[in-house]
Amino acid sequence: MxxxxxxxxxxxxxxxxxxxxxxxxxxxxxxxxxxxxxxxxxxxxxxxxxxxxxxxxxxxxxxxxxxxxxxxxxxxxxxxxxxxxxxxxxxxxxxxxxxxxxxxxxxxxxxxxxxxxxxxxxxxxxxxxxxxxxxxxxxxxxxxxxxxxxxxxxxxxxxxxxxxxxxxxxxxxxxxxxxxxxxxxxxxxxxxxxxxxxxxxxxxxxxxxxxxxxxxxxxxxxxxxxxxxxHAYEPKKWNQRNAPAESEVHQPTLDDDSPAPEAAEHPEKTNTDLKPWRSMGDVLHEPVGTRTKRFLVRSNYGSSGHPGRRGVRTDEQPAATVTGRISRFVVFEHLDERIVQEGARFTMNEAGILQSFPPDYPWSGxxxxxxxxxxxxxxxxxxxxxxxxxxxxxxxxxxxxxxxxxxxxxxxxxxxxxxxxxxxxxxxxxxxxxxxxxxxxxxxxxxxxxx
Incomplete structure (x- = not known):
């Protein structure tokens, strides 16, 4: 507390x-x-x-x-x-x-x-x-x-x-x-x-x-x-809980117009001594951020996921480590990765928010x-x-x-x-x-x- x-x-x-x-x-x-x-x-x-x-x-x-x-x-x-x-x-x-x-x-x-x-x-x-x-x-x-x-x-x-x-x-x-x-x-x-x-x-x-x-x-x-x-984020537990069937790897788990998940749905809510880890959706969905739809993020490096989904996280998960390569992360506003939005990237203010900077921090130069x-x-x-x-x-x-x-x-x-x-x-x-x-x-x- x-x-x-x-x-x-x-x-x-x-x-x-x-x-x-x-x-x-x-x-x-x-x-x-x-x-x-x-x-x-x-x-x-x-x-x-x-x-x-x-x-x-x-x-x-x-x-x-x-x-x-x-x-x-x-x-x-x-x-x-x-x-x-x-x-x-x-x-x-x-x-x-x-x-x-x-x-x-x-x-x-x-x-x-x-x-x-x-x-x-x-x-x-x-x-x-x-x-x-x-x-x-x-x-x-x-x-x-x-x-x-x-x-x-x-x-x-x-x-x-x-x-x-x-x-x-x-x-x-x-x-x-x-x-x-x-x-x-x-x-x-x-x-x-x-x-x-x-x-x-x-x-x-x-x-x-x-x-x-x-x-x-x-x-x-x-x-x-x-x-x-x-709570610590444990990718193996997350992947086991959310593993899709092989035939469903490219299918959305929620349609893209679904509302952001409520905090009460978070799987780590069972332990009241610690708060649940914060997800990308927690900080980037409205009213805190600017995103209104569910999304996937594919980084340009792996994150111990399933074959075919390596380096991919949903907005219900924390971001992969934010490095100077954050500008290369691809953001999909469909949970079907086959639907590609050209040039979909995090803005620098969104990247800063994932680092926990204030949302309007004045990135310059x-x-x-x-x-x-x-x-x-x-x-x-x-x-x-x-x-x-x-x-x-x-x-x-x-x-x-x-x-x-x-x-x-x-x-x-x-x-x-x-x-x-x-x-x-x-x-x-x-x-x-x-x-x-x-x-x-x-x-x-x-x-x-x-x-």
Whole structure:
């Protein structure tokens, strides 16, 4: 049950620094909880979305800010959050990912031992030509830098909140050991909780797993991962319950003019301790969304379904994981997949809703699908921040309310601060060509001969 009690925290005035902030998922979560935030993001289009949404932002490289402009950050910041780029750990535990993990463990030890930034940066350049490998260390480097900041009176962050894809969990485990057992070079230690969570169990209408870490400075209480509020989606049970006869694979289970299913019909309603997971229909059908008819969605990747229906979900199910490929998902407003509507796709606002963004969030710039897919789902972010700060279970229904976009004057002011000019990027902004990581230097395996 959602608490309506006044929000109280172990911190009197939380203020979030969001590294690798993207279009604003964690910031939307923070602001919905009435917590101020400040984001650093180097992608130009994501920054345009953030400015339009009224979010305080630096259009900058996270590493460069730490090296050259850390003292310019608001000194009141006491919560460090972020999700560093994860591509080099997408196969953590195997091959290149395992090698990267072993190297990162060594760098974590060196950072905690107090090695200089110059030495670390020099050796990182030798280790890899892909700077994303070093970016996984940035949250830890920010935590250390806070203890060396005259602007902060050398005050450490009180809370650290990190999230990424499940394969990054071994990295968070190394973070946990370092923060809990070794402590920062100044002696600050943290209590830590980490693990892999399913976002649909927090009211996000899609299946998406994330590796998370929550750390609190010793003396502020031991953190816990947020308790689930919704049932987990179990595709095998769903498919068993809804398996069509072989002759009916292409036949509609409901005609396309059928009304959206009532919540009482949801198969997971039997357990009153948890709410049912949210389906695409829950959030996209009227009056919340804009769709009036039942629909099917075919993603461009599989989802453990029946042969012939691989990658297909109905509006009664949560969406498949929303990634930058969401623009390729085909939406059928007939439950017979043979009836194809040319160009039927989710709008970017609908894709954002599947990520739990407000329905009118002002997506801007280019590559909007990638922005949506890379974002932290705000509903999930509310639960993470709430657990980290000791707040009551958040009311994520607030995310369905209209989002107050920035006025032109506000946008210009935000961009003037974030880019250095009210209307355009400046020399201090990251260059577009620098935002594309170099190709991996790891040789590819040769394909076996067809002979």
């Amino acid at each position: 959602t608490s309506t009690a006044p929000q109280q925290s172990s911190l009197d005035r939380p203020f979030v620094l969001d590294l690798f902030a993207g279009p604003g998922g964690l910031d939307v979560a923070a602001h919905t909880l009435d917590i101020p935030s400040f984001g650093i993001e180097w992608d130009k289009s994501a920054c345009l979305t953030r400015y339009a949404a009224g979010l305080d932002t630096l259009h900058a490289d996270v590493s460069a800010v730490r090296r050259d402009a850390f003292e310019s950050l608001p000194p009141e910041i006491n919560v460090l959050a972020g999700g560093p780029p994860c591509q080099t750990y997408s196969v953590a535990g195997h091959g290149a990912g395992r090698e990267a993990l072993e190297e990162v463990e060594k760098y974590i030890d060196r950072l905690m031992a107090g090695d200089s930034d110059e030495e670390i940066d020099r050796d990182l350049r030798k280790f890899s030509n892909d700077q994303r490998t070093g970016l996984i260390l940035e949250p830890l480097r920010y935590a250390i830098q806070a203890t060396r900041s005259p602007n902060r009176a050398n005050r450490p962050y009180d809370v650290i909140v990190l999230e990424q894809v499940p394969t990054v969990e071994p990295v968070w485990e190394q973070y946990a050991k370092a923060l809990r057992d070794k402590g920062l070079p100044d002696g600050t230690k943290y209590e830590v909780a980490f693990g892999v969570l399913a976002t649909e169990t927090y009211g996000v209408p899609q299946t998406r797993s994330r590796a998370v870490l929550i750390a609190r400075r010793v003396g502020l209480g031991e953190p816990e991962l947020p308790p689930p509020t919704h 280019t590559a909007q699908a990638q922005q949506v897919g890379n974002a932290v789902p705000p509903a999930f972010g509310m639960h993470l921040l709430g657990a980290a700060l000791g707040l009551p279970v958040p009311d994520t229904e607030a995310l369905h309310k209209p989002w107050t976009a920035a006025t032109e004057e506000q946008r210009a002011k935000l961009r003037s601060h974030g880019c250095g000019d009210a209307d355009t990027c400046t020399d201090r902004c990251p260059r577009a060509q620098d935002q594309k990581p170099p190709p991996s230097s790891r040789p590819r395996k040769k394909k076996a001969s067809a002979d």
